[in-house]
Amino acid sequence: MNIDDKNYAHTLLPRTADEFKKMLKAVAGNTMDVNISDIMVSGHRCVFVASEGMISTQALSDLVFRPLMEFDMGRTASAEEIYTFLTRQSLMTIDRQELTTFGEVFMRLFSGFAIIFIDGLNKAISLGIQGYDKRSIENPSSDTNIMGGQDGFIEALRTNVSLVRRRIKSPLLKFELMQVGKVTKTDIAISYISDKVDKKVVDEIKKRLMDIELDTVFSSGYLKPFLEDKHKSIFSSISTTDRPDSMCIKLNEGKVGILIDGTPFATILPSEFIEEFRTVDDYSTRSFYTVYIRWIKYLSFLLAVALPGLYVSIASFHPGMLSHRLLLNLVASQESTPYSLTTEAVIITIMYEIMREAGIRLPKAVGGAVSIVGALIIGDAAVTSSLISAPLLIIIGLTATASFVIPGLNQQTSVLRLVYIAAGGLFGLYGISILTIIIIANTCVLTSMTVPYTAPLSPLTTNRLTNILGRPSFLNLQKTKRRVEDLNGVKK
Amino acid sequence: MKISSWQLLILLFLSRIFITITYFTLEDVSPSVMMSTTAFSVAADMILVIPAIILYKKYPNENVIRSAFEISKSFGIVLFVLYFIFAIFMIFRTVRFFLYFFENAFLNLLPTLVVGAMLIAAAAYVGHLGIEAAARSSSIVFVAFLLLIIAVIATTAEDFDLNNYYTEPVGTNDILNGVVHGISRSSEMVVLVLLLPYLKNGIGKSVYGFLILKLLFVEMIALLCILFLGGYMAAVPFPFFTVCGFAKAPFVERLDAAFLVVWTLMGVIKLSLYTISLRPSAVLLKPLNNNAVTNLVPFVLGGVPALYFAYKEQMIIPLLDNEITACAVLLLGSLVPLAVLILRRLKHEKN
Known part of the structure; x- marks a missing residue:
């Protein structure tokens, strides 16, 4: 039978070991990471296939090779007898599956399974002895908290599944595995609690995921456009978290989580705007403090988005709103600077964004140095040399700090801040108002799986x-x- | 796409109260007459909305134009044209009103054409997003409006003079004028009969809730202006704006800029409603069944002339607040729905 890299997925396995090896090599070519070995089990020929670096050598030797070598019937065993031993009589591994096509063989092979083909049978057995290197479980990087769990998701899907399962021991918590990405065949697990979730939502999510025809899927960003509803909004109705406890809380609300192999973030949908202001710590502290912190976060969001724009617009177009003393101070500080307030605000905001981006992308040790250069040297020098007015620097500093309070909305606050400065600087509070209603409508139109974002x-x-x-x-x-x-x- | 009764109520309320906070004056009547005629005008509204309520209860997924199409296609087309012209007229009137106010209240802040073009573009965008976006946005704008009112009352309360309010007997002519005046400012009655297919349920709650809220807030704003400004209210063109200008908060010297923000948000919502309301019936007519066409054409036909007149500084005051508008609202908001109901019943009986 002719087999190539186009038709292999549905090609049935042959009966003989030689043909199996030939067809396997025809598809895999001379890739160095596929190991194919002939082994004799109780005198019967089998083919062992594994992907280098994906399996645990310890597990391979203890759970597979040793039982296989010790299996001796005192005569040449038949293919069926070996098959029965592998599937029913041995305890090699719990995760084993019968494979009948090359598509299944390659899928399991590159997921870290060992494949055993028995000469004379047109099927193979996959044994789960994955042992690829992975990062150990560490503190979540983006959603840190004080009182809650300190373990975060990692890149390995099955580890992430176990982190969630450990917290929800109910059989109603389901994980449905599927593959996306025509080339990468990335494993994703759709998780939900069956008596909490709307089954139609799960079906719709599965349908949308199955319709994805991307070659590669490496993170949640690849899936989001396919899961979001059609309206284009600056906000996203799909959230991500790297905290298993946070995901569990959301699953309990009837939401659906998607774990993607290779990324330490779970995708949650539907999501609401207000969720960005909630943390696991909210449920660990006294309620009065939670209320207080929640409103601090709302204020921070408003400051992060609109404060520089409001400052520029009020100072430029509506100075009558300010008290005389404050106005005099502003005028005095502005007198010595060469640029208009709007230009100054735009320059310093862009400078801040450059430094922030540099701080994120650079190694941690150097990232700190960037902050020092930005804050102390450039900031101080800009004010001393009268390039930038001190009040504006305070405003931008406050705005930058406020934006760290809601890390989940960082993308939006960064861009909106600049747009608000432009609107306020060019059109005053009228521009701010027009921009605000556009953003409100743009946010309000967002719906995810029948749930409005607002x-x-x-x-x-x-x-x-x-x-x-x-x-x-x-x-x-x-x-x-x-x-x-x-x-x-x-x-x- | 459906909205709740509360959302419809808020949409209609914001659309109506925009007019009140823009232009609301004592003219030649006493405070008591003004306040009591407002109540009579709302009472008249309560009667005029009855056909719309019956229309919704009988045909919940149809508005007046769709119902007319059920009677005959030509009747439907005629009504669509009438309501389309009304929408264009109201867009013209609202934009021109907005610009007139802007020019006078915020002297030389920005070029008029820029202000008008931005307003129209924002309204067209909200209109393009549809009823759900407008309805959800309106709830947020409503909260902003409430905060403004609370702030203005809190910061001006110590300057209220109860002597500014005095009573006079209310004559029949006063009531009649008040009712006509009130109806001329109630284009929401027309919008309502077009928005009916969007409503999930609770028409009574929406309509009567809207009228009660309208009565409450119009009277509250009137009283606020009367108690704060007294006789000056007749002399200043924009009383509520003037009160906001005098309001002084601990961090802000005056609240007129805050007024500008809320007022602009409300203006955009009001304008977008006119094209959104046309959409359920426009789907029956080519080429207007295209979302972009239904949305843009009224803004171009209504907005561009408004910009032109604003540029030429021609106000056309009589067009903005007169008996003609009242007649149009009466006809399209109440009489036409009533006629459609009767004709449909006759057709049903004939069949």
């Missing part, structure tokens, strides 16, 4: 307003069933 504020879901003002008490949480589908504005 819920529960708009459409208003009164019994979920505590989620905006602070957090619901645990007494309240145990009494009410909170499901994300209740946020779509339809009363049931």
